[in-house]
Structures are given as structure tokens and as C-alpha cells.
Amino acid sequence: MSLPDxxxxxxxxxxxxxPERRAAxxxxxxxxxxxxxxxxxxxxxxxxxxxxxxxxxxxxxxVTFYPMFRLAPPGEHVVSVCHNVSxxxxxxxxxxxxxxxxxxAPVHGTSPDGRFTVTTVECQGACTTAPMFDLDxxxxxxxxxxxxxxxxxxxx
Amino acid sequence: MAGHETYLLDRCxxxxxxxxxxxxxxxxxxxLAKVLDEGLRPEAMxxxxxxxxxxxxxxxxxxxxxxxxxxPNHEKDRRPRYLAVNADExxxxxxxxxxxxxxxxxxxxxxxxxxxxxxxxxxxYIYVRGEYRHEYDRVAAALAEARAAGLVGDNIxxxxxSCDVWMHKGAGAYICGEETGLMESLxxxxxxxxxxxxxxxxSGLWASPTTVNNVETLFNLPFIINRGHAWxxxxxxxxxxxxxxxxxxxxxxxPGVYELPLGISARVVVEEYAGGVWKGRKLKAWFPGGSxxxxxxxxxxxxxxxxxxxxxxxxxxxxxxxxxxxxxACVARASEVIMRFYDHESCGQxxxxxxxxxxxxQIFKRLENGQGRMEDIELLxxxxxxxxxxxxxxxxxxxxxxxTHAVIKHFKDxxxxxVRRGGCPCPEQATGALREPAEASA
Numbered sequence: 001m002s003l004p005d006x007x008x009x010x011x012x013x014x015x016x017x018x019p020e021r022r023a024a025x026x027x028x029x030x031x032x033x034x035x036x037x038x039x040x041x042x043x044x045x046x047x048x049x050x051x052x053x054x055x056x057x058x059x060x061x062x063v064t065f066y067p068m069f070r071l072a073p074p075g076e077h078v079v080s081v082c083h084n085v086s087x088x089x090x091x092x093x094x095x096x097x098x099x100x101x102x103x104x105a106p107v108h109g110t111s112p113d114g115r116f117t118v119t120t121v122e123c124q125g126a127c128t129t130a131p132m133f134d135l136d137x138x139x140x141x142x143x144x145x146x147x148x149x150x151x152x153x154x155x156x
Numbered sequence: 157m158a159g160h161e162t163y164l165l166d167r168c169x170x171x172x173x174x175x176x177x178x179x180x181x182x183x184x185x186x187x188l189a190k191v192l193d194e195g196l197r198p199e200a201m202x203x204x205x206x207x208x209x210x211x212x213x214x215x216x217x218x219x220x221x222x223x224x225x226x227x228p229n230h231e232k233d234r235r236p237r238y239l240a241v242n243a244d245e246x247x248x249x250x251x252x253x254x255x256x257x258x259x260x261x262x263x264x265x266x267x268x269x270x271x272x273x274x275x276x277x278x279x280x281y282i283y284v285r286g287e288y289r290h291e292y293d294r295v296a297a298a299l300a301e302a303r304a305a306g307l308v309g310d311n312i313x314x315x316x317x318s319c320d321v322w323m324h325k326g327a328g329a330y331i332c333g334e335e336t337g338l339m340e341s342l343x344x345x346x347x348x349x350x351x352x353x354x355x356x357x358x359s360g361l362w363a364s365p366t367t368v369n370n371v372e373t374l375f376n377l378p379f380i381i382n383r384g385h386a387w388x389x390x391x392x393x394x395x396x397x398x399x400x401x402x403x404x405x406x407x408x409x410x411p412g413v414y415e416l417p418l419g420i421s422a423r424v425v426v427e428e429y430a431g432g433v434w435k436g437r438k439l440k441a442w443f444p445g446g447s448x449x450x451x452x453x454x455x456x457x458x459x460x461x462x463x464x465x466x467x468x469x470x471x472x473x474x475x476x477x478x479x480x481x482x483x484x485a486c487v488a489r490a491s492e493v494i495m496r497f498y499d500h501e502s503c504g505q506x507x508x509x510x511x512x513x514x515x516x517x518q519i520f521k522r523l524e525n526g527q528g529r530m531e532d533i534e535l536l537x538x539x540x541x542x543x544x545x546x547x548x549x550x551x552x553x554x555x556x557x558x559x560t561h562a563v564i565k566h567f568k569d570x571x572x573x574x575v576r577r578g579g580c581p582c583p584e585q586a587t588g589a590l591r592e593p594a595e596a597s598a
Contacts, residue, residue: 017322019236019362025344027325030286052344065346065503066327068286084248085447085493086405086479100594109596122330122497123248124287127405127477128412137289 001043003051007035011051022052025062029069038078039070067121074117075110077155079103080134083120086127095131096120098145102152116152161391163379164372164399165415168259174294176301179262185307187378188269192315201274205377207385209397214242214333214370215446215474217396217463226357227275227365238361239272239280240342240368243295244326244333246285247446248497249477252401253371255413257284257291260375261298265321267374269308270381272319275367279320283338286327296323330501334550335368337503348503349550372401392418396462400476404430407437407482418462418473425461426480437482441566445474447494448555450562451487471562486582487567488574491559492520498556509553512543516556523571526579533571536560 003011011028015021025048032044040063049056063069081096096118100106103116110117126132129141133148140151172178179185191201206221227237241264245253256264264282272280284292299321302308310318324342326332332341336350339361360366376398380388389397396418402425403413409431416425422444426432433439439454444461450471452459459469466473481490495517504510519536522528540561544554564571573581 017320017324020343022344023342026327026341030325030327062344062346066286066329068328083493084497085443085490086249088493089406089479089481089485089490106594106596121287121328122500123246123250125245125251125254125285127249127251127479128403129251130405130411134287139290 001047003032003047004035007031008051022054025052025054025059026066028052029059029063029066033069037073039073075105076115077136078117078119078134079105079152080119080121080124082122082124082126082130082132082134084123084127086123087130087132090130092131094145095133095143095148098148099133099152102149115155160399160417162399162415164375164401165255165260165413167263168255173259174261174298176262176298176305179260183382184262185266187381188266188273188307189313191270191273191381192313192317198274198276201270201381204385205274205380208376208380208388209385209395210373210376210380210388211396211463212370213372213376213400213476215247215448217473220369220373223357223369224271224274224367226355227367228357230276233365235364236278236362237276238364238366239268239275239277240335240338240356240361240366241268241271241280241282241371241374242333242335242338242368243282243284243288243291243371244338245288245371245475246330246333247448247475247477248494249405249443249446249479250403250475251405252403252413252476254288254291255401256371256375257288257295261295262302263375263378264295264371265298265302265308267377268321269312269319270377271367271369271374272321273317275365277319277367279322281322281324281342281361283324283326283332283342285332286325292323292325299323329503330497331503331550331552334552337550338368339366346503348505349552351549393460393462393464395464396473400461400473402429402461403475403477404480405477406442406480407434407485408432408480409434416461419460419465422459422461422478423457425478426457430480433480433482435482437484439480440483440485441481441487441490443477443479443559444469444471446477447479447497448558449474450558451481451490451566452562453566470565472558484583486524486580487563487570488520488524488580489582491563492517492524494559495520495556498552502552506548506553508543509548509556512539512553513556515539516560523574524580526574526577528571528575530572530575532575533564533568537564 014024045059049059105111105116105118132141202224210220211217329347331337332347337347341347356366392398402416405411414429499513499517502509502513540557544557
């Protein structure tokens with residue numbers, strides 16, 4: 001597999017921001033994850049390695065270091081519930097439990113219908129509006145159990 | 157509450173505050189114009205920053221002018237020079253840079269340009285944590301506006317000052333907020349901190365002279381240049397001048413990010429700005445500046461919120477992010493959550509940190525779950541003493557050791573009570589309202 005042309009064109013511009021091409025690797029992996037199924041497959045790693053002239057294992061080493069890169073395909077929607085201290089003090093455990101109930105997904109797992117992946121995440125920088133979760137890249141803050149049901153119930 | 161002069165958040169409430177038009181209508185880019193039109197020498201700008209007494213707002217509180225002055229002489233050292241902007245805000249409790257990036261991104265860009273000018277940087281990189289998608293987009297859009305207006309790039313405003321400013325997205329690792337971890341990550345590698353020396357000014361990004369500054373630190377620069385160091389020193393204290401962004405979270409009525417003068421009493425922040433401890437309850441404990449600063453008991457709530465005041469109280473200003481625990485909260489539970497975080501975020505290079513954070517997490521967890529032993533308290537202390545200070549490449553190990561020492565110093569009895577009872581004695585945990593759902597099997 002090689003990277004699709006439109007991504008290659010984007011990366012060709014991205015690498016000009018830096019004195020060394022490799023510096024664009026992490027932003028490039030973000031774009032790959034967004035465009036190629038919501039995760040970084042072994043094939044994507046190999047394609048990135050070829051693009052950056054690196055060994056695949058170097059790309060693997062980077063991908064596995066950063067929590068935002070997924071090593072398996074997620075469900076259609078991803079709910080990331082913050083469980084760090086400011087959210088914990090304002091009921092994050094109850095929020096997480098309700099998210100799991102509503103979606104049918106276990107923590108760090110996907111619902112049987114494949115619609116939702118639920119995960120816990122460390123501090124997302126929404127401490128003064130805790131508790132919070134991120135749904136498909138959008139923050140939802142000052143959550144209550146009712147709001148959790150409304151938000152997740154409204155997902156198409 | 158007593159009125160005090162403000163400047164950091166003044167534009168944030170304006171309609172369209174993130175746009176170039178609104179920024180310009182409220183004095184935006186006039187500090188940059190002043191510097192370029194007057195042909196101020198970079199060295200003179202560094203002196204002005206030194207005179208202001210500005211200290212870094214990323215957690216360490218290092219004098220910013222002094223840090224800029226560490227860059228090597230540009231005539232003797234011809235390597236390209238870089239400014240790295242630390243927008244990887246990840247310290248638990250901290251969400252202040254997010255406000256600036258979202259609501260006043262041009263203020264940050266002007267600060268970045270001034271910082272780059274001071275150190276004669278060829279380029280600046282704004283390293284934004286990957287989760288801040290909205291904030292990243294705001295700064296990126298502002299940068300595009302600034303570039304189109306000739307404020308970023310070659311020959312800025314027709315001067316001989318050229319500087320590229322680029323956005324860079326991180327991917328969820330706390331350690332990349334550590335300056336050398338940030339540089340490794342910016343080079344496209346795992347965020348493993350580098351041993352110091354060499355310091356970034358000697359050998360940083362791509363082995364070139366580099367300065368790393370926090371978002372809020374740089375945001376202060378246009379105000380210092382425009383209004384002068386004497387004005388700046390009318391706010392805050394002699395050793396910690398200026399205002400700071402104080403995020404207050406946890407058990408208060410009005411959590412939020414407030415602009416306050418350094419040196420303000422922590423009690424005033426809690427009671428007057430944040431509306432007091434929530435639900436009419438009493439204060440039990442508080443973190444003054446993020447989860448890595450030692451928590452303090454309610455009896456020390458009259459401490460001044462500045463570098464010296466908090467050091468005297470046995471803690472640190474850190475990122476100025478106060479986390480409030482009411483009388484029903486459990487310090488063992490809070491410690492368990494925080495140590496789980498450091499365990500998760502340790503990069504694994506140093507054994508003291510890799511193993512130590514894991515041990516601290518497991519021990520606090522068993523104390524909280526009623527499986528603790530009396531000797532665990534001594535073990536926590538011994539582990540924390542083996543982890544810090546100065547025993548590892550970076551300070552993540554210290555960030556776990558410091559709150560461990562603090563919880564033992566101030567709340568040893570409560571930890572022991574967990575052991576005696578074989579469970580958590582705190583009412584919040586005793587309600588049974590908090591359930592932890594099952595995890596997926598591996």
C-alpha cells in the first residue's frame with residue numbers, strides 16, 4: 001500500500017515547514033489516522049516509513065508512544081471520558097458508568113453493534129468545566145448524567 | 157471583591173475576539189510595530205523583559221529575560237535559532253493556555269513574534285497538544301490571517317525581520333510538555349526527555365540554539381513592550397510581578413480561569429472569585445498549582461499565590477491551577493488518581509520513575525481499597541525519596557514524589573485510618589454512588 005495522492009500532496013507541503021522531513025511524522029500520522037479508517041494500521045505504518053525514508057519499526061516506536069494513535073479500528077464514534085483528578089472530584093466515575101450503559105460498550109472497548117468505542121483519557125484541559133468527555137474530537141463539558149444521555153442519544 | 161488592573165483576558169469577551177480585525181481595533185500588533193519601527197535591538201528587548209521581572213508561566217517560574225539571554229551570541233554562533241512555543245498544556249487542573257489560544261490567538265502570535273525577535277529566531281513552532289483541536293484551529297486561522305497581512309514570514313512590515321511561525325500538533329503525551337521531550341517530539345520522535353546539559357539554548361531543536369516558552373509567558377510580552385516594565389511591576393509582588401491566570405477546579409461553586417495579581421491570598425481566590433467551597437461544605441485540602449505541586453491542608457489557605465509564598469508553605473505555584481477538595485473528599489483517592497496518571501505518563505527511560513510511579517499508584521490504590529498495610533506509609537515515603545529530587549533525566553519523577561511527600565506530611569492519619577478500617581473512611585466514597593464500570597477483557 002502507498003499513501004493516497006491527496007495525502008502525499010499534503011505531506012509534501014507539510015515537510016517544508018521543518019529543516020528535516022522527519023519532523024512532520026507525528027502531524028502526518030494524525031492525518032493518516034483521520035483519512036485512513038480512524039487508526040494506524042501496519043500498512044499505514046509501512047507507507048509512512050517509506051514516505052519518510054525510515055524503518056517501519058521506527059514509525060511503530062513513535063505510534064505506540066503516543067496515546068492518541070490507535071492500533072485497532074475504533075467503532076463509528078469514539079467517546080473519551082476524562083478520569084483525572086478535577087473530573088474525578090466532580091463525578092467522572094458516574095459519567096463513565098453512564099456512558100458505558102448508554103452505549104453498551106465496556107471501558108477501552110467497542111459496543112457489540114460497532115457504533116461506539118469508549119475509553120478513559122488523562123487530563124484534557126477542561127478542568128474548570130469538569131466533568132467532560134470528547135466525542136469524535138469535540139469536547140462536551142459541564143456534563144451531567146442527563147446531558148450524557150441527550151448527547152449520546154442524539155448521535156446519528 | 158476588590159478591583160485590580162487586568163490585561164490578559166480583557167479582549168477575550170469581545171465579539172469576534174479571535175479575528176485580526178478585532179485584535180487590531182484593540183491595540184493588536186502595536187508592540188510589534190513599535191519594536192520594528194523604532195529598530196529596537198533584540199538585546200534591548202531582553203533587557204526590558206528582565207526589568208519587568210516576568211517569570212515563566214509554564215510551571216517552573218524561571219525568569220524569562222534571563223532565559224532569553226542564555227542564547228549564544230549571534231555573531232559568534234551562526235547556527236539557525238528557534239523558538240518553541242509550549243502549548244502542550246497537560247498538567248492536571250490546568251486549562252489556562254487553552255483560553256488564550258481559543259479567545260485571543262493573535263495575542264499569542266504577537267507574543268511569539270516578539271519572543272522570536274528577542275532571540276533572533278529564524279522560525280517558531282507552536283506545539284499544541286493534539287486534543288486541543290478547536291484551539292489549534294483557532295491559532296492556525298489567526299496565523300493565516302497574520303501571514304496574509306504581512307505580519308508573519310519574510311520582511312515583516314517591510315523591516316529586515318523575517319520569521320516563520322508554524323503550527324505543530326502533539327499526540328497526547330504529557331511528557332512532551334517537558335521542554336526537551338517537546339523538542340524530541342517536534343523532531344518526529346518518541347517524547348523522551350534529553351539529559352541536560354546541553355541546555356536548549358546551547359543545543360535544542362536540530363542541535364541548534366532554542367528557547368522554549370509557555371503560551372501565557374509569551375502572551376505577556378506585547379503588554380510589557382507597550383506599557384513598560386514600571387507599569388508591569390505595579391501588579392503582583394517584587395519577586396513575582398504581573399498578573400497570572402489562575403484556574404480553579406474541583407469542589408468550588410464557580411470553577412473558572414481568573415486573571416489575578418500574583419501574591420493574592422489563596423483564601424480570596426477560593427471564597428471571593430470561586431464562590432467558596434461548594435454545597436456549603438468546608439475546605440479539606442488544595443493543590444495550589446496542578447497535581448504535581450504538593451497539596452496543602454485547609455489551615456494554610458491564607459498562603460499568598462506566588463512563587464515565594466507557596467515555597468514557604470512547602471509547595472509551589474506551578475501552573476497556578478488550584479484544585480479544591482471539600483471535607484467529604486478522600487486524599488488517598490485523589491493520590492491514587494494522580495499516581496495512575498504519572499504511572500501512565502512516565503516515558504520509561506529512568507528506572508526510578510518507570511518503576512516508582514507504578515509502585516506509588518499500586519500502593520495508593522490498595523490503601524483506598526482497604527488492602528493497605530501500616531508499613532505502606534513508610535514505603536511510600538521511601539519510594540518517593542528514591543525518585544527525587546534530581547535522580548532522573550527530567551522532573552516527571554519529582555512530579556509524582558512531591559505530592560506523595562505532601563500527602564504523608566499533612567494527612568498521615570487519614571492514610572492510617574484507611575488501613576485501620578480496611579477501607580475508605582470518607583463520606584464521598586461511602587455513599588456507594590460512585591461505580592466503576594467493567595473494562596474490556598484484553
